[in-house]
Amino acid sequence: MDRRELAAFLRSRRERVTPADVGLPAGPRRRTPGLRREEAAQLAFISTEYYTRLEQARGPRPSPVVLAGLARALRLTDAERAHLHHLAGVPPGTPPGPSREVRQSILDLLRRLTQAAAIVTSATIEVIAWNDLAAALMEDFSALPRRDRNLVRRAFLGPPFGGRRLYGVSDVEHFARHSAARLRAAAARYPGDPEVAGLVRELREGSAEFARLWDSHEVAVGSVMRKTFQHPLVGPVTVNCDVLDITDRDQQVVIYTAEPGSPSEQALRLLSVIGTQRMDVPT
Template identity: 45%
Template sequence: MSGSTELGSALRAWRDRTAPAEVGLPSGGVRRAAGLRREELSQLASLSVDYIVRLEQGRATSPSPQVLSSLARALRLSDVEREHLYVLAGQPVPGPGHVSQVIPPGVRRLIDQLDGAPLSVNDAAWNVVLWNPMWAALLGDPTQLSERERNPIWRHFVGPAYSVQQSPEHGARFEAAMITDLRAARARYPADAGLLSLVEDLRSASADFARQWDAGVVGEHVSNHKTVLHPAVGPLVLDCDVLAVPGSDLRIVVYTAAAGSEDADRLRLLGTIGTQVLGAVSAGPPGAR
């Protein structure tokens, strides 16, 4: 069996074992198998359906490291599986000098247990690695966006913007904290091409980012109040907290509402109606993670 055929077989097996709910997608409708459809993997990995088909059939023989990284993240591969993916594709396995998007099993279990709160998991460059259905219902379906457009730093400074409002003071704190995180990540991973590209593209696309980056602003994450202007349930005033994952660069962003408040009631309603009423949340003032 050739390497490309083995790669295709491995991709099909990983796709078949991945349940939609595990990657933040609705699992309703008639399915021939429990795993992901090619169209769903295409959305998650920001690749065309035709390219997924050619990979699985062994007709696309030289996937780039960027493609492999997207597939590994979308399929939730373990460290060993991710290494095997690169070997099958004939690409060097990323070393410790690159940003990791591997989510430990304990973090996955935590996410499953917090299914009533909108949350996302982000890597050291603040790329969105994982999200739950509540996060998609609150802020819009991220599968409709490219990987770059899912990054909250990119969305804040460049767009497309979230439908979120926050005070100028909180907005300034958010920007300082995120720029500080990017600067620290670049120092830890100076050879990561994706991270370097993100920083340079941000500097080119946003004069505000470039000014603050060059000025060396420094900040830290604090609990933040944000108003999400939701088209179905109305405005929700929520607390946004950033939780660090010990032993990794991952960060979990969680939205919660005060107990007994109208916002908590709206959040529960949002959990009931889910993403079926949404598509993408309409654009508004920037500032969401």
């Protein structure tokens, strides 16, 4: 355990995190850059005294549980999490589960894509971030409970959206095969995560189609680069699909764009105005 380097690293990471990053008020008398020690300790579920001793290079070796709490509280990347473990003399283990924290730069990117629909999915194909046009094209994810944002669950177990399976996409059968393969690969990467295991169990018990695909043991199926959404208001919207891998978070950014000058581009422009409001039902 390198106490001095650990202390300096914790202090530098704490000073980088703003109160707004973790939902805390800044307050009028804040002098400390970033979080206060007591705030970092509270977020990590440890005592302020213990955290202070760590930053003063006087603390005992943190346990894996404490290190996990510190990594979460200080919003460390996977590389920083591994570095924290090495400084503490505790080899980093396999991440406990798929990351659902999206980098701020990726969130900024989504907001800047005003003419494209874009989502971020986790390793289990849960939609964990989206822009306004994606919500208008697919559905208002902010109005859904978290479990219904998982596209694998939606593809195999529903509920249907407007009577259509998975937004009426033209490649739904291919997506089903692709998502089952991705989920199998994720289950191998996170063998100890109860949420991943529970999702697989739920899908196997609730869908004969998923059980058949799961038993085929595929772990890699190519993505479809073009698909058509059947939207209840603007009709068919054909889009190109580009996927960007965020390897350090095991996430993907999926960007949907229409051909310039096409009816689908006009449909996306209309959706950007309509947003998520429903005009096909009485108010």
